[in-house]
Amino acid sequence: MISKDDEDDPFPVDDFLFDETFSQDTVYSLCGQELNIRQVFGANLGVAAPVWEAALQLCNYFEKQSVELRGKRIIELGSGTGVVGILAARMGAIVTLTDLPLALPQLQVNVSANMPPSGWPTAxxxxxxxSWGEDQMNFPSDWDLVLCADIIYLPETYPLLVDTLAHLCKGGGLVYLSSKMRREHGTQIFYEEHLPSRFNVELVHRDEKQNINIFRASLKKDQ
Structure with a gap:
C-alpha cells in the first residue's frame, strides 16, 4: 500500500515499492462516468503509474465549471494512466493521449477497459x-484543448514543455494545467517565468488543502 506521503511526492523515499511490478485496478466516479483505471507500479513506469490527485481535480473542475468537451479535439500530455483524457473521450471529445513510450502499454490497457457499452460517443x-521538445512537430497545431495533469516537476523539461505547448496551440487552442505546487521542484517557477514567456496564464482554481492549482493558458499573439 502506498502511503499518503508517497502520493504527494513523485519520487517516493521507499524505492522498494517499485522494485517489482504489480497492478491495482480502481474505479473512479467522475462527471457522471465510472472509469476503471489500472495503475501498473514498477521500476520502469515510476511517476507514470499512479493516478495523481491533480488529475482528479482537473476532471472535477471540468464538471463544476461545465467545460464543454463534446466534439472538442483534445490532446493530453504526460497522460500516465490516461484518466483525464479517457474521461474526455467518454464525454464525447476526440482525444489523443500521449506520453513517453514506456507508458503507452498502460495507457492502451486503460483505453480498452473503458470503452462504453454502446461504444465511444465520438471516436x-x-x-x-x-517526447517534449523533440517530436511535437509530428503533431498538428489545431487542437481545441491541451490537457496537462501533474506533469510540472522536472525543471530541465520546462523549456521543452513550453516549446511543445506553443506548437500545439498555434491554432488558438487553450491549455489546462493542473499541478501540485511542489516548491522543491520549482513548480511555481514554471508558472511564473517559463509559461508566461510565451503564454497568457490565468489561475482558475486553487485547492489550499491539497496545494493544487489549475491554470488556463493561451498562446500570446506574437508567438
Missing part, C-alpha cells in the same frame, strides 16, 4: 508517443 482515443 476511439488515439495513443501516441510524444
Amino acid at each position: 476511439l482515443p488515439t495513443v501516441l508517443p510524444l
Whole structure:
C-alpha cells in the first residue's frame, strides 16, 4: 500500500515499492462516468503509474465549471494512466493521449477497459508517443484543448514543455494545467517565468488543502 506521503511526492523515499511490478485496478466516479483505471507500479513506469490527485481535480473542475468537451479535439500530455483524457473521450471529445513510450502499454490497457457499452460517443482515443521538445512537430497545431495533469516537476523539461505547448496551440487552442505546487521542484517557477514567456496564464482554481492549482493558458499573439 502506498502511503499518503508517497502520493504527494513523485519520487517516493521507499524505492522498494517499485522494485517489482504489480497492478491495482480502481474505479473512479467522475462527471457522471465510472472509469476503471489500472495503475501498473514498477521500476520502469515510476511517476507514470499512479493516478495523481491533480488529475482528479482537473476532471472535477471540468464538471463544476461545465467545460464543454463534446466534439472538442483534445490532446493530453504526460497522460500516465490516461484518466483525464479517457474521461474526455467518454464525454464525447476526440482525444489523443500521449506520453513517453514506456507508458503507452498502460495507457492502451486503460483505453480498452473503458470503452462504453454502446461504444465511444465520438471516436476511439488515439495513443501516441510524444517526447517534449523533440517530436511535437509530428503533431498538428489545431487542437481545441491541451490537457496537462501533474506533469510540472522536472525543471530541465520546462523549456521543452513550453516549446511543445506553443506548437500545439498555434491554432488558438487553450491549455489546462493542473499541478501540485511542489516548491522543491520549482513548480511555481514554471508558472511564473517559463509559461508566461510565451503564454497568457490565468489561475482558475486553487485547492489550499491539497496545494493544487489549475491554470488556463493561451498562446500570446506574437508567438
